[in-house]
Amino acid sequence: MSNLTLYDSLTGELRPFEPIHAPNVGMYVCGPTVYSDVHLGNTRTFLSFDLLFRYLQHLGYKVRYVRNITDAGHLESDSDVGEDKIAKKARLEQLEPMEIVQRYTVGFRAVMQAYNALPPSIEPTATGHIVEQIEMIKKLISDGYAYEANGSVYFSIGTYLQKYPYGELSGRSIEDLESGTRDLDGQQDKRHPLDFALWKKASPEHIMRWPSPWSEGFPGWHLECSAMSTKYLGEEFDIHGGGMDLKFPHHECEIAQNKGATGHGGARYWLHANMLTLNGKRMAKSTGNTLDPRDLLTGESPHLSKAYTPGAVRFFIHQAHYRSVLDFSDSALQAAEKGYYRLLASMEALAQRPAQGPDRGTWNVAEWNAQCSDAMNQDLNSPVLIAHLFDAAKTIAADQKDPSTLGQTGASELLAAMNTWMFDVLGLAPEHQSGSGKYQKALDAAMSVVLDVRRKARESKDWSTSDALRDALAQGGIVVQDGPEGSSFRVE
RNA sequence: GGUCUCGUGGCCGAGAGGUUAGGCAAGGCUCUGCAAAAGCUUGUACAGCGGUUCGAAUCCGCUCGAGACCUCCA
Known part of the structure; x- marks a missing residue:
């Protein structure tokens, strides 16, 4: 169906993409924890997977794209201690946790829509799948991969290691991982330092809680993705995506949970989008080194000299490969914006092309289009695709002087192809200078x-x-x- | 400290053992009352030092620098 190859983080190599049940494709992407506004780095990740979603559809696949909303269970620390992020925010702002969830879910969706990201097929929430998570824990306990301790349930790495390797995705050995662990409060129930929580008994002040066979409590952060991907995509599905920072421990734990509960590691292709840096440093809310995607549209940020359109921002993002670190700066964005507008102007000129010249020109549109496909087939090489688009712009200029370059049919074919790449695949929105x-x-x-x-x-x-x-x-x-x-x- | 990734021309960024990436900026030219815009065009870059090779930016080693993960964040 296609010659698409994808870089699989698990094997560390480019592999031809072969869906389990073509033309159907199942894709799961870890969504946001809705305890605050998304920043531009988050946005980059989701736009990278939006590009994949769009390209898969362009290739004719029927994609079921599941992207979760984490609305419970994500603690401040991955060591299974600390406060729930959402509950903490709710306490600080004196709101119900679900008010926090609602506010930032709505905000997240608004940002995604503003940047022309297609909505996923299913957007499940952790709190809406407590039952599925409890069922998965029961299965893990009955198979010996999990144990209860004082009302909490932990995944047993010791048992798991007897049958499966752990640390493959992040490329870590057990020894490295063990030496990296620290003694923390709340860890004393664990049999092995690498064990992680599947269910946590709620302390008296913990307000987000659900009944379970073990205690009134809440699910561990990693569990929701295993439970929901299995529910909607099956024990084995095609693609799992997320930000690079989720490789460890989140995705590593997910694989362990899936294998323990189903015998399958979930996805056959693990894709990770790289970080967006600001001033050479990772964008992170906790350090204040962040940029709100909405501020780009208003220009209201000390990092910006002006406002930008969503298309210009998307163009900037897709001008780098999704697996590369991309450093954000106002000047880099301006450079991308100028190129983007030049492309749009070129397409506008092509649309206005007078009917002149021969039917077929000297320039081979089909061959050019195949090069565009080749670029995208090579692990979504959008920067090379964009380079080809600029080649087309050059050709359009040449055709204005000599209409035998494109010819009439060639011109209309090129316009159709450019529309497809620019708007359908890259997800840029047609932007006209004109108002209403x-x-x-x-x-x-x-x-x-x-x-x-x-x-x-x-x-x-x-x-x-x-x-x-x-x-x-x-x-x-x-x-x-x-x-x-x-x-x-x-x-x- | 451990694991890993990266270091490309003024800037952003592809590529990857031998052939021009591309964009922005800059210079030249065309057009032009001037300007702007647009078009054409120029630039031989791959951190440093060694090694492998007929040939390396691309492979190996070391050095320097940056970043990520291990510890909340896509």
């Missing part, structure tokens, strides 16, 4: 009067008048451009 209908019409009418006055001034070589008009319009953000066929304008 009636204002655009009024502006056009007014400008045609002004430009006519200026044209007469220029014809009589009254440069002071023509330049004054041009300067005055520039003050209002209207840039006048004089070309061989008269003057035109654009709004900045």
Whole structure:
């Protein structure tokens, strides 16, 4: 069905993508913990997987894309101690935990929509799947992979190691992991330092709690993804994605839970999106080194000189490969924006192309299109795809001088292909300079009067008048451009 | 401290044993009353030092530098 190859973090190599049940594809991506606003780094990860989702669909696959909302169980520390992140935020803001969840879930979805990310097929929540998680724990206990201690249940790495390796995904040996563990409060119930919580008994002040056979408590953070991916995608499915930072311990634990409970490690391809850095450092809420994706659209941030469109931001993100660290800066974003607008202008010119020249041109659209596919098939190499798009822009310019370059059919084929790559696959939104209908019409009418006055001034070589008009319009953000066929304008 | 990744021209970023990545910026040219825009065009870069090889930015070793994970974060 395709020649797509994907880099699998588990094997550490590029592998041809072969779905278990083509044309159906099951894809699970770890979603946000909704205890605060997402930052641009989170956004990059989700846009990377949006690109994959879009490309798989472009290839004709029927994708079931599951992306969870973590609304309980994610503690402040991965060592199974500390307060639940959401409960803590709720306490600090004197709100119900579910108010916190609602607020940041809505905010997250708004950001995703603003950046033109397609909604997942299913967006399940941890709290909506307590039953499934309890069932999975029961299975793990009955098979010996988990044990109860003082109302909590832990995954037994010791038992697991008798049958399966642990640490494959993150490339760690058991010795390394053991030497890296520390003695912490709340760990005394564990038989092995690497054991992790499947169920935690709630302390009296812990407000997010559910009944279970072991105690009134809450599920461990790693469990929800195993339970929900199994429920919606099966014991074996195609792709599991997430941010690079989730490799360990989250995804490592997920694999262990899945193998223990089902005998299968869940996904056949593990994909990890790399970090977005700001000032060379990882973007993180805890250090304040963050950028809110909404601020990019308003320009309100000390890191920004101006506002950007969502398309420009997406273009910037996809101009780097998803597995590379991408460093954010205002100037880098500006550079991407200029290129992006140049591409859009080129496509606009192609759409306006007069019907001239031969039917078929000298430039081979099909071959170019195949190169675009090749790039994306190579582990979603969007930067190379974009380079090809710029090649097309060059060709469009050449065709304007010599319409035998593209030819009429070639031109319409190229436009269709560019629309597909730009809008369907890269998820950029068509952005027109024009505003909404009636204002655009009024502006056009007014400008045609002004430009006519200026044209007469220029014809009589009254440069002071023509330049004054041009300067005055520039003050209002209207840039006048004089070309061989008269003057035109654009709004900045 | 342990594990791992990375270091590409002014900037951002692909690639990856031998052939131009691309974008932005910069220089030149075309167009032009001037400007802007647009188009064309130029630039031989791969941290340093060794090694393997006919040939390395690409493989190996060391050094320096940066980052990630191990400890909350996509």
